[in-house]
Amino acid sequence: xKKTKRTxxxxxxxxxxxxxxxxxxxxxxxxxxxLGVAIDESATKAAKKQEKEELKGQAKERKHxxxxxxxxxxxxxxxxxxxxxxxxxxxxxxxxxxxxEIVRELSTRVARPPNYEHLKVIVISEEIARSTDxxxxxxxxxxxxxxxxxxxxxxxxxxxxxxxxxKPPIMANPALKMAKMIExxxxxxxxxxxxxxxxxxxxxxxxxSFVMQRVVTSKTGTKVAGATVINGKTHKMVGWLGExxxxxxxxxxxxxxxxxxxxTDQKTGKTMVYEVGKMRSRIKPKVQGNNISFTVDIETxxxxxxxxxxxxxxxxxxxxxxxxxxxxxxxxxxxxxxxTKTQKKFKVDVAGFGKQLSIYYPKVWKEVKKDWDKHFSxxxxxxxxxxxxxxxxTRGTKM
Amino acid sequence: xxxxxxxxxxxxxxxxGHSPDVIFRQFSFCGTLWKAAIVYIDGLVDKTALHExxxxxxxxxxxxxxxxKQLSDGAAHIKNWVINSGIPIAEIKEAxxxxxxxxxxxxxxxxxxxxxxxxxxxxxxxxxEGRSIDEPVTESLVRGPRDGFVETLRNNTAMLRRxxxxxxxxxxxxxxxxxxxxxxxxxxxxxxxxxxxxxxxxRRVERINIDDVPESGYVEQLIEDNYLSPFPQVQNTERPDRxxxxxxxGRVALLLDGTPFALIVPVTFSMLMSSPExxxxxxxxxxxxxxxxxxxxxxxLFLPALYISLISYNQGLIPTKLAISIAATREGVPFPSLIExxxxxxxxxxxxxxxxxxxKPVGQAVGIVGGLVIGQAAVEAGIVSPIMVIxxxxxxxxxxxxxxxxxxxxxxxxRFGMMMSAAVLGLYGVILFFxxxxxxxVKLKSFGVHxxxxxxxxxxxxxxxxxxxxxxxxxxxxxxxxxxxxRKRQ
Numbered sequence: 001x002k003k004t005k006r007t008x009x010x011x012x013x014x015x016x017x018x019x020x021x022x023x024x025x026x027x028x029x030x031x032x033x034x035l036g037v038a039i040d041e042s043a044t045k046a047a048k049k050q051e052k053e054e055l056k057g058q059a060k061e062r063k064h065x066x067x068x069x070x071x072x073x074x075x076x077x078x079x080x081x082x083x084x085x086x087x088x089x090x091x092x093x094x095x096x097x098x099x100x101e102i103v104r105e106l107s108t109r110v111a112r113p114p115n116y117e118h119l120k121v122i123v124i125s126e127e128i129a130r131s132t133d134x135x136x137x138x139x140x141x142x143x144x145x146x147x148x149x150x151x152x153x154x155x156x157x158x159x160x161x162x163x164x165x166x167k168p169p170i171m172a173n174p175a176l177k178m179a180k181m182i183e184x185x186x187x188x189x190x191x192x193x194x195x196x197x198x199x200x201x202x203x204x205x206x207x208x209s210f211v212m213q214r215v216v217t218s219k220t221g222t223k224v225a226g227a228t229v230i231n232g233k234t235h236k237m238v239g240w241l242g243e244x245x246x247x248x249x250x251x252x253x254x255x256x257x258x259x260x261x262x263x264t265d266q267k268t269g270k271t272m273v274y275e276v277g278k279m280r281s282r283i284k285p286k287v288q289g290n291n292i293s294f295t296v297d298i299e300t301x302x303x304x305x306x307x308x309x310x311x312x313x314x315x316x317x318x319x320x321x322x323x324x325x326x327x328x329x330x331x332x333x334x335x336x337x338x339x340t341k342t343q344k345k346f347k348v349d350v351a352g353f354g355k356q357l358s359i360y361y362p363k364v365w366k367e368v369k370k371d372w373d374k375h376f377s378x379x380x381x382x383x384x385x386x387x388x389x390x391x392x393x394t395r396g397t398k399m
Numbered sequence: 400x401x402x403x404x405x406x407x408x409x410x411x412x413x414x415x416g417h418s419p420d421v422i423f424r425q426f427s428f429c430g431t432l433w434k435a436a437i438v439y440i441d442g443l444v445d446k447t448a449l450h451e452x453x454x455x456x457x458x459x460x461x462x463x464x465x466x467x468k469q470l471s472d473g474a475a476h477i478k479n480w481v482i483n484s485g486i487p488i489a490e491i492k493e494a495x496x497x498x499x500x501x502x503x504x505x506x507x508x509x510x511x512x513x514x515x516x517x518x519x520x521x522x523x524x525x526x527x528e529g530r531s532i533d534e535p536v537t538e539s540l541v542r543g544p545r546d547g548f549v550e551t552l553r554n555n556t557a558m559l560r561r562x563x564x565x566x567x568x569x570x571x572x573x574x575x576x577x578x579x580x581x582x583x584x585x586x587x588x589x590x591x592x593x594x595x596x597x598x599x600x601x602r603r604v605e606r607i608n609i610d611d612v613p614e615s616g617y618v619e620q621l622i623e624d625n626y627l628s629p630f631p632q633v634q635n636t637e638r639p640d641r642x643x644x645x646x647x648x649g650r651v652a653l654l655l656d657g658t659p660f661a662l663i664v665p666v667t668f669s670m671l672m673s674s675p676e677x678x679x680x681x682x683x684x685x686x687x688x689x690x691x692x693x694x695x696x697x698x699x700l701f702l703p704a705l706y707i708s709l710i711s712y713n714q715g716l717i718p719t720k721l722a723i724s725i726a727a728t729r730e731g732v733p734f735p736s737l738i739e740x741x742x743x744x745x746x747x748x749x750x751x752x753x754x755x756x757x758x759k760p761v762g763q764a765v766g767i768v769g770g771l772v773i774g775q776a777a778v779e780a781g782i783v784s785p786i787m788v789i790x791x792x793x794x795x796x797x798x799x800x801x802x803x804x805x806x807x808x809x810x811x812x813x814r815f816g817m818m819m820s821a822a823v824l825g826l827y828g829v830i831l832f833f834x835x836x837x838x839x840x841v842k843l844k845s846f847g848v849h850x851x852x853x854x855x856x857x858x859x860x861x862x863x864x865x866x867x868x869x870x871x872x873x874x875x876x877x878x879x880x881x882x883x884x885x886r887k888r889q
Contacts, residue, residue, distance in 0.1 A: 074727035117715025
């Protein structure tokens with residue numbers, strides 16, 4: 001009796017393993033590895049027509065999304081059957097009203113189910129970013145257990161799908177290339193800081209305005225530079241920051257890691273190039289009565305890397321001083337430019353002024369928090385820059 | 400036993416005389432009228448000793464005075480003469496029981512009967528051809544003593560004796576096997592080994608009830624704690640130095656006549672992972688090599704299972720570039736990863752088995768052919784992917800890194816279970832199976848000592864000699880887990 005009971009229990013346990021197991025087994029070579037996703041506004045006539053009809057009927061705006069899945073074709077990357085003639089990737093385009101709908105519709109087009117575990121970049125087009133709440137766009141990816149929160153997010157100038165269509169130089173795959181390029185924030189100040197899916201969702205939820213990296217596709221290839229400004233309130237894009245302005249913004253927020261500053265010597269009008277070693281910026285809020293003001297202290301230490309002066313002898317103290325001065329002026333100009341555009345034109349705070357205010361004056365912050373971006377556009381900001389050149393490379397003179 | 404020579408001989412003859420190698424030699428004692436007989440087994444005795452030290456004095460004409468004494472005092476004098484002055488050999492013993500006498504003859508001694516005396520004399524002149532002392536084949540070292548145990552128990556105990564001059568070195572000999580009656584020596588050091596442990600070993604040995612124990616493996620299986628466990632709970636070794644260091648840690652060794660493999664109890668997992676060389680080398684390389692061995696264990700146990708679960712379930716955990724290249728190479732492979740891995744692992748096991756059993760030169764050929772077939776042809780035919788070959792090769796090499804063959808087998812067996820659970824539940828299954836193994840290990844005991852000692856139960860003092868091997872001057876105490884009587888190493 002006891003023995004049969006035990007056998008019964010055992011077989012029950014065994015069946016538990018045997019029956020439940022294997023249901024989601026799929027071999028690595030049978031999945032479609034998606035490395036990149038581009039989201040565009042649909043431009044087909046049918047979609048436009050449908051949109052119009054719907055607008056008439058429901059007076060409700062409905063967007064049509066066009067989505068590009070950038071699949072990798074492993075055999076073309078490496079493997080015995082590689083010919084070298086075919087592209088090692090393929091972009092599958094389909095459209096629909098929601099992201100998930102599009103993803104599921106994809107199964108009617110490709111044999112291998114898309115797998116987002118290796119998804120590296122999501123590129124959203126300008127059109128979508130300007131017109132649609134970004135929370136809706138990224139919602140699917142946040143819910144999907146396959147997609148990581150470290151997926152890099154980009155906003156494309158023009159059509160997003162174009163970014164995946166150009167075969168890039170040096171690297172074989174456009175998506176991988178872009179993912180690598182985004183990390184180059186260590187080398188230049190002209191890029192906005194990396195924005196991942198997780199960070200983006202955080203910013204959107206907390207309703208803070210922020211900048212995202214911008215990707216531009218031209219005839220010669222794709223370029224990641226400048227930034228897109230996203231308004232935290234509307235969750236939509238408000239405008240671009242050029243490369244100069246981005247540089248200025250990086251100086252202001254102190255988020256840059258390395259880069260160069262091309263200063264102009266006041267005395268001769270010639271160019272001097274300063275390389276950033278360390279940079280630090282401190283935003284200090286000041287509250288007097290009802291007036292809020294900010295002071296930004298930027299301190300940086302680095303080296304003189306190139307000068308177009310004659311004779312340019314760095315052993316003379318004076319030259320270093322002049323170079324410092326030139327860099328300071330340039331940094332100040334860039335920062336001012338970035339500030340003017342974000343504060344006055346877009347009326348958003350993307351450099352973290354609000355955060356500092358909330359730290360120093362929490363009570364004041366509570367009052368202005370609600371319409372912070374609006375308030376911020378009227379607040380005066382002072383900028384102080386201090387540059388210290390501590391070295392000049394392995395040669396001080398030109399000759 | 401009677402005083403009649405003929406009657407005694409008859410009994411002996413009836414019992415063992417049916418075989419031609421049992422020699423009965425009758426002669427007249429010292430040229431007198433007394434009859435005597437000697438019984439021995441040809442091949443088990445040292446013939447020169449028999450001729451020179453026994454037969455010669457027994458057949459020599461004694462002096463006149465001696466002769467007179469023999470005639471006057473009779474049996475009593477002869478007994479005295481044989482034991483005390485007549486026969487110049489070291490081992491001589493009087494026996495009153497015929498069955499004992501027969502057993503001694505079967506053990507290789509010679510038996511002397513003299514007419515009129517109701518006892519037999521056992522003459523210890525055993526001597527047979529045996530293997531000379533060789534380097535142990537299964538446990539070779541780069542640095543360390545080159546002698547290994549042989550098949551003769553006496554030689555083996557002598558090897559241990561030569562290594563220790565402590566009077567507390569103790570040896571208790573049992574006869575095991577109802578029919579074969581082999582000598583089994585339980586060896587320990589009194590004053591170090593825990594008495595309860597010694598008593599337990601003795602108890603288990605006494606309980607052995609079997610016809611014959613051809614090898615110490617029989618003893619191992621009959622005294623181990625859990626016969627269902629895949630892990631060996633008794634360590635076997637061919638190395639006297641290994642036995643010696645175990646004795647010094649308070650363990651007990653068992654030596655069986657007829658096999659070069661000695662047994663050591665109790666055993667822990669960390670003991671199976673160590674090699675005597677860890678101690679002979681300086682502590683830094685010793686520790687690193689030992690830690691590497693632990694790494695190899697993990698590889699041997701997990702690698703194919705990880706491959707299966709990463710390929711079939713958790714593709715997101717593979718770095719993107721590797722995933723792409725694996726996907727490319729697996730493109731033409733017709734089997735799911737489990738079948739692929741199982742196939743290769745089984746082939747490797749078959750190859751290994753074939754290589755072990757065959758004569759050495761043929762075994763090498765098998766290795767080459769097998770390696771070629773697996774490494775090259777299988778990949779080219781598109782049956783398996785190149786990554787799989789790397790996985791299998793790494794696993795096989797890792798499982799060779801065990802200093803102990805027996806422990807290696809345990810891991811090899813568990814590997815297949817691991818692969819199955821990986822195929823059913825992916826990484827989750829691998830972890831479940833690992834937990835299962837751990838649960839079993841912490842429960843397992845070998846002669847009262849936890850198999851996972853001293854991780855569980857927690858005895859950090861013993862950790863100096865587990866994954867790493869601390870410098871010798873830091874290991875001033877014997878392992879706590881053995882509960883030795885004398886804690887301190889001198």
